[in-house]
Amino acid sequence: MAGRIAGSAINKTVFWPLIGAVVLPVLIGLFEPEAIRLVWQCFYWAAFYSVPVIIFGVVYMWAHSDEGFLAVLGKFVRPVPAGMIYNSDLKKAGTPAVTISLIVANTLLFLLTPEEVVDWLCFLPYSGDLSVPHVLLTTVTCAFFHSDFGHLFGNMVFLWAFGATLESRLGTGRYLAAYFLCSIISSLICxxxxxxxxxxxxxxxxxxxxxxxxxxxxxxxxxxxxxxxCYFARLSFSLPILFNPIFSVPVRINGIILIGFFFAKDLAGSVEQMADIEGMIDYWGHVGGFLGGIALALVFRLQDDGAGEAKEVKAERLSETVGGTTEASELYTTILETDPENLTALKHFIKLRRYNDDEEGAWFVKLLFATMKRDFQSGVRLVRDYYPKHLSLLSGDILFRVGVELYQYADYEKARLCLELAAGKNGPWQHKAMLILSRTYEAVDNPDRALVVLQELLAQGPEEIFRRQAMKRLMELQQQTNILSVSTSAA
Known part of the structure; x- marks a missing residue:
């Protein structure tokens, strides 16, 4: 029964993406290629009607906002050639180092590789070496060479748009495996x-x-x-402005619709390529790579991860719309049932409860705990953002660790309060917190209070290591205080 339910959920998750990006494009590409040409013509007509839209939009927003003219213009015009998918609206976790490395590698190989080497390493090479091992080698190497700068630039923009988003979601190993396997599958289908x-x-x-x-x-x-x-993503696409080669109008389009259109266009081109033996664009490779990518995604079971993120993205979009908070909260509640440490959901509820200190404090503790498990420095920044609210709700261990971090960054006032609270909670951190608290008082020129803290520490009978440190520092402070008293009397 469990297997049937899981299979049913997977089929439901995959159904609409496959219909929108594969089935409909196949029908259009094979039976109604004229529809693709019509859409493409509308795309080029946008070069004319985009101009008055840009002028009106820039003037209106500039007149009704505090932003400068260039900042407003940047929302309507981007330095990206027309007809390209260049970004998605999904968050990128960290720096996509592998994607950047692949872009750099492709660029360097384009600039530095001699033509005879390209002829030898292209798929079905000019060199005439059609042995099976060499042909299999070229199914990978061909993907790293390009015919001219426009070919390279267009591919690298698309690689950034999709690769930078997928890298963190697949992980380095699966991402690289998919990259090379797509190259091999594409070439073999060709x-x-x-x-x-x-x-x-x-x-x-x-x-x-x-x-x-x-x-x-x-x-x-x-x-x-x-x-x-990432079937739920919106992709950034560039519309032309008077056919200039550099600038374009950015628009956000549903990813399934946009990718489906490109696949339909490639499919129609593949049919033409079968009839035209001298065609310059390898549509077969595009279609083969696309179908190979879908097959690999299903093998990797990416639809399971996608369904979870889709719910989160939907909730995030709802929370940004007027009247969508209630539905967003319901979605975030279901997300927390399966992922109690989901940062986006926790941030939603802490923001929602900001006018109720008790409820906000409870969500703050959960958010801080989940944040620190991922990145301690981010947790410290969260404490700073809410300081001094909700500190009394934190455990002595967390207060001590945060206090030490703030002390090391010379943020003595915040460190003092954290360490005072930590010192007041029983635990293995207590005596060490009192030692560092005394140093914090010294750092803000309050030696009298530092002496009191050290005396209180000694009165608690601490471990030998802490007792020695406290005794040593107590004697030093007392000597300094006596010297200062004598100097004052003499004066």
């Missing part, structure tokens, strides 16, 4: 279609005339992964 084309036209020489380079097949594969893992 080879199979090429063999079919040779058989249809009875032209064996086509095998020697075909060659392929570029990361397009890999990027199409990442788009296939994106459809399953």
């Amino acid at each position: 080879l199979n279609l090429l063999v079919i084309q040779v058989m249809v036209y009875d032209e064996p020489l086509l095998l020697l005339q075909y060659w392929s380079i570029g990361a397009s097949g890999v990027i199409s594969g990442l788009m296939g992964l994106f459809v399953i893992r």
Whole structure:
């Protein structure tokens, strides 16, 4: 029974992304390619009607906001060539180091690799070495070379848009595996279609005339992964402005719709490529990579992770809309049932309860605990943001650790309160907290209070190590106080 339920949930999760990004594009690409051309024509007409929209939008927002003209203009115009997917609205966890490294590698290879080497390492190489090992090698190497700068630039923009989002969600290992496997699958599907084309036209020489380079097949594969893992995302797409080659208008479009359109376009192009043996764009590689990416996503079971994040993203969007708070809270409640330490949900409820100190304090403790498990420094920043609220609710251990951190950063006032509270709670941290508290009083020129803290520590009968440190510092402070008293009397 459990297996049936899980399978049913998975099918429901995958159903609409596959319908929107695969089934409908297949029907349109194979049977209604004119619809794709019509959409593309509308895209180019946007070059004209975008101009008055930009002018009106910039003038209106500039007149009704405190932002400068360039800041307002930047919301309507971006330095991205038209027709590109260049970003998504999903959060990126950390720096996407692998994606950046791949972009750098592709760029350096484009700039530094001699043409004869590219001819040898492209798929079905010019070199004439069609041995099985070498052809298999080129299914990977071909993805790192590009024919010209425009080819390279376009692919790297798409790689950033999809790779930077997927990297943190897949993890380095699965992300790299998917990257190389998409390249291999894309190339092998091309080879199979090429063999079919040779058989249809009875032209064996086509095998020697075909060659392929570029990361397009890999990027199409990442788009296939994106459809399953991040089907709820909105993608940033660039509309043209009077056909200039640099600037464009940014628009946000549902990811399924946009990726589905590109797949339909590639599918229609694949049909034309079968008939046109001299075509310059390898649509077969695009289609093969896309289908390979979807297959890999299902093998990796990315739909399970995607369903969880989809709920969180929906709740976040609802919380930003007027009247959506109640529904957002219901979604966040269900999220916390399966993930009690979900930071986004905890932040939602602490914000929602900001006018009730008791309820806000309870959520603050949960949020701080979950934050510190991930990153201690972020937890310290959270304490600073809410200081001095809710400190008394924290455990002595957390108060001590935060107090020591604040002391080391010379934030003595906040450190003092944290350490005072920690010293008042029984536990293994108590005597050490009192020692550091005495130093904190010294740092703010209050030696009398430091003496009192040390005397209280000694009165509690601490461990030998703490007793010795307290005795030593107590004697030093007393000597300093006596010297200061003598000097004052003499004066």
